[in-house]
Amino acid sequence: MDKQKALELKKTATRIRKHIIEQVFSAKSGHPGGSLSCTDILTVLYFDEMRVNPKDPRWADRDRFVLSKGHCAPALYATIALKGFLPEEDLKTFRKIDSYLEGHPSMSYVPGVDMSTGSLGQGISTAVGMALAGKIDNKDYRVYSILGDGELQEGQVWEAAMAAAHYKLDNLTAFVDYNGLQIDGNITDVMNPEPIADKFKAFGWNVIVVEDGHDHAEIKAAIEKAKTVKGQPTMCVCHCIKGKGVSFMENDYSWHGTAPNQEQRDKAIAELDEYLAGLEA
Amino acid sequence: MAKVATREAYGKALAQYGADERIIVLDADLSKSTKTDTFRQVYPERHFNMGIAEGNLMCVAAGLASTGKVVFASTFAIFASERACEQIRNSICYPKLNVKVAATHAGLTVGEDGASHQCVEDLGVMRSLPNMVVLSPCDEIETNRAIKAAIEHDGPVYIRLGRLAVEAVHDPDNFEFEIGKGIEVREGNDVTLVATGLMVQESLAAAKILEENGINARVIDMHTIKPVDKDILVKAAKETGFVVTVEEHNIVGGLGSAVCEALSENYPCRVLRIGVEDKFGKSGTPAALLEKYGLNAEAIAKKTMEAMKKK
Numbered sequence: 001m002d003k004q005k006a007l008e009l010k011k012t013a014t015r016i017r018k019h020i021i022e023q024v025f026s027a028k029s030g031h032p033g034g035s036l037s038c039t040d041i042l043t044v045l046y047f048d049e050m051r052v053n054p055k056d057p058r059w060a061d062r063d064r065f066v067l068s069k070g071h072c073a074p075a076l077y078a079t080i081a082l083k084g085f086l087p088e089e090d091l092k093t094f095r096k097i098d099s100y101l102e103g104h105p106s107m108s109y110v111p112g113v114d115m116s117t118g119s120l121g122q123g124i125s126t127a128v129g130m131a132l133a134g135k136i137d138n139k140d141y142r143v144y145s146i147l148g149d150g151e152l153q154e155g156q157v158w159e160a161a162m163a164a165a166h167y168k169l170d171n172l173t174a175f176v177d178y179n180g181l182q183i184d185g186n187i188t189d190v191m192n193p194e195p196i197a198d199k200f201k202a203f204g205w206n207v208i209v210v211e212d213g214h215d216h217a218e219i220k221a222a223i224e225k226a227k228t229v230k231g232q233p234t235m236c237v238c239h240c241i242k243g244k245g246v247s248f249m250e251n252d253y254s255w256h257g258t259a260p261n262q263e264q265r266d267k268a269i270a271e272l273d274e275y276l277a278g279l280e281a
Numbered sequence: 282m283a284k285v286a287t288r289e290a291y292g293k294a295l296a297q298y299g300a301d302e303r304i305i306v307l308d309a310d311l312s313k314s315t316k317t318d319t320f321r322q323v324y325p326e327r328h329f330n331m332g333i334a335e336g337n338l339m340c341v342a343a344g345l346a347s348t349g350k351v352v353f354a355s356t357f358a359i360f361a362s363e364r365a366c367e368q369i370r371n372s373i374c375y376p377k378l379n380v381k382v383a384a385t386h387a388g389l390t391v392g393e394d395g396a397s398h399q400c401v402e403d404l405g406v407m408r409s410l411p412n413m414v415v416l417s418p419c420d421e422i423e424t425n426r427a428i429k430a431a432i433e434h435d436g437p438v439y440i441r442l443g444r445l446a447v448e449a450v451h452d453p454d455n456f457e458f459e460i461g462k463g464i465e466v467r468e469g470n471d472v473t474l475v476a477t478g479l480m481v482q483e484s485l486a487a488a489k490i491l492e493e494n495g496i497n498a499r500v501i502d503m504h505t506i507k508p509v510d511k512d513i514l515v516k517a518a519k520e521t522g523f524v525v526t527v528e529e530h531n532i533v534g535g536l537g538s539a540v541c542e543a544l545s546e547n548y549p550c551r552v553l554r555i556g557v558e559d560k561f562g563k564s565g566t567p568a569a570l571l572e573k574y575g576l577n578a579e580a581i582a583k584k585t586m587e588a589m590k591k592k
Contacts, residue, residue, distance in 0.1 A: 116376040129344020159337035
């Protein structure tokens, strides 16, 4: 990845993080921790990979994305707003009455959202359906999906994993936002889903471990590698930090579903602004 | 005329209308029972077995539908409507995707498999989901047209189908089907039997018994549970004064409830609900089960007459 592109992606990711904080602050509710965690994967997908057209959100040949961990809607909304699917100023209506930006994404209301999600375990199955459709129609679009690591506790994830491998859906690349935390605590304390990479391998997936799920070049390299694999779906197990980019939210599960107060919002925005200024200097 | 199960009619209808390349059929290891194998024999490239994983089945159907496919997702009614209920709600009904949940082996007449497989709650469960249309055809031709209508309808449809072979009610050469329009299959002005699925046949037989007892019963085939046909119900209430609902389903939540809701809001009238009385099923032959649960023609006629005496 060239330096200019790397810098642009860093700036974009930081802008997305600022929008996440502002949305959750404005709504006084939402899920900042996981949103900040999966921001870099979304950034690479939408700004360095996916074939989409904001002027034609339902374009039949577009790449698809399913946010299986639908509670991280603020990250998705911010990403597709910056991509041009919706006005950035609409983000402040998130979770408010009469807004089209539901607490969890709705494909019926939001241009650029390819599937309504929110109930964990279901998104990855719908992504399997989209990838299967691509195979049936001989189309070359690709399907992407992000799952939470806690989400792997849903049995349906493994039903979907079996089906994707069975139908050899090599047009499907999924990501586990592997930050180790869920609402009630450490994933290994709540209900241990480990070993995650081995499980997907055993289910017939090509597995790529992304050691730093905030390193855009490493994420991009994993996506490129996945495209070369034939006959298998790919799971990128991305080591991430919950709350990434906001010092006091990092690695603290209490920020899974809590909104910052004014003071916390100001501190978070100041940190992100400072980081952004450093990038722009 | 030979008896035909509505699941058989479903498989044949899929094969008949299957030239439409948008149609994809998914099954969950029951394709010989649900009869989607009839479609597979003609269009194997558009039939996918999803294995014994009904939650995934419904969501894969949703993903396919999001790309423009018309997807039929089939398994037994119990697993479709109850095991995969939340998947149907969140991934199919909420985004209003073009998935047709065609659920076979509904009701007590599954027979010997017993209570665990006898779904008597599906109409109530599916009816309560926004955007869902609920169909419950009674015979071969009606099933065929219900499938055609489901293909033409843009959005989710639940189609309740049976295992048991049943007699034809309608004349295939002179039959019109429209979602939401009940069909009067017998004229009468003393009482109205509103039935669905294979209870239409039993109700027609019950009407003959009633006639022998001097009661002229109207019989309505209510093939659409949602949206329920208010007009035909109000007309029946006005003209016959007493409505009996008959369903192979719990009396809670299904046809009986839908009819009571429609009448109480539009033309209040006394209603007797005949169905499974908030119980689970049992193993047995279909005929023995209908007798035990008071759902054969004799029981329907008897309960109707007893209620009319109290009027």
